[in-house]
Amino acid sequence: MNKFDQLENEFQARFGEKYLVINAPGRVNLIGEHTDYNDGFVLPAAIDKSIRLAMNLNDRGEIRLFSVDMNEEYNTELTGSFEKSGKGWPDYILGVVDQLRKHGMNSVGFDCVFGGDVPIGAGLSSSAALEGGVLFGLAELNKWEIPPMKMAQIAQKAENEFVGVQCGIMDQFASLNGKEAHALKLDCRTLEYEKIPFRDPDFKIVLCDTGVRRELAGSEYNIRRQQCEEGVSVIQKTYPEIQKLRDVTFGMLEEHREKLDPVVFKRCEFVIEENKRVLDACDDLENDNIDAFGGKMYDSHYGLQHKYEVSCKELNILVDIAREVEGVIGARMMGGGFGGCTINLVRTDSVDSFKMKVSDEYSGQTGLDVVIYETTISDGTGIIKKVK
Secondary structure (H helix, E strand, C coil): CCHHHHHHHHHHHHHCCCEEEEEEEEEEECCCCCCHHHCCEECEEEEEEEEEEEEEECCCCEEEEEECCCCEEEEEECCCCCCCCCCCHHHHHHHHHHHHHHCCCCCCCEEEEEEECCCCCCCCCHHHHHHHHHHHHHHHHHCCCCCHHHHHHHHHHHHHHHHCCCCCCHHHHHHHHCECCEEEEEECCCCCEEEEECCCCCEEEEEEECCCCCCCHHHHHHHHHHHHHHHHHHHHCCCCCCCCHHHCCHHHHHHCHHHCCHHHHHHHHHHHHHHHHHHHHHHHHHCCCHHHHHHHHHHHHHHHHHCCCCCCHHHHHHHHHHHCCCCEEEEEEECCCCCCEEEEEEEHHHHHHHHHHHHHHHHHHHCCCCEEEEECECCCCEEEEEEC
16 A cells, blocks of 8 residues: 555544545755845746645544654644644644634634655755645635635745744745646746746656755854845945845946955855856746756856855765766756755656666765655646545
8 A cells, every 4th residue: 555545544544534635746946046035036846746635624623633654643722822732743734724823714623644755854845845735725625715826925934933944935835836847937026936848858857865964054044144135235335226136236246346255255146146047047948958957057056065155075976976977967956055955957768877876976985875766847736636
């Protein structure tokens, strides 16, 4: 029995025969790191690794949850304010309910059993998938009309305010709004987005997990944000209309080189370059120039490694190995940095040789095992079954 069948059987055994099944995908970011909090552009896509949720309302005034992956249950009453669960995983769900209440949407009790194949901690946004899936399910069960971008904002605030993780909106947005065979060019200032075709059957997106978890990511992330803000504050003295690095040109930055700390200059330079790379990479996809797109992935990694300095030895080793494999046209680290995954664009007929070479060489150089995932760009969150 696969995990998704087990999930439905578990729901039936615990809560009854009527339920919805919602599929909520993880996401990749094809290009555009650390541009989001600078009001720039990103290019995420939903993938075929997902969390599934079986859900229904109950008349008990309770939230009853069961995680198949954790083999744990959690129950709480809907009355009063929520407190953190002490278990971790229920907080993503409680945070969504808390936000819905703040928006005047009060659900009756509900039951939820969930599980999935989004690797936890690998940077594929399992938490955003869970938040978006619960939100989508509650909207459907309670017949609430919530626009897709509003859903993403509610899910983001759940993680910011209840869970306490200061993430941007990209992860929730991509999981909820993904489109099969398309990436999503998202303007992080206006929240306008455009579907960009990504459907070449000759290429696969392959993720390589370093096995290194990002202990430094939180503190260093905050330092990078502060460095970007410092750069903006200096440039604003000359150009008061500047709000974020999104508004800064290369000329403006160069004009202030002597007034900026050299490290701050490098950080700002990377963000401005990366933002331009996203826009140019979208043009590459529109023009079916996949080789040029792959080159920008390598350029992105170089900047993340040397200018933004958020890579690590293991990520660099994986990108260096990828460069030497015939049929790989692009590779870079993905996410906040200091561990997690690389994302690789590999010709379909080269995937097997790529996996073999990466596994052998990474283990030889690091003593660690690499976990490799082939992914396909998929649709966003939606209902896949109604059992009445």
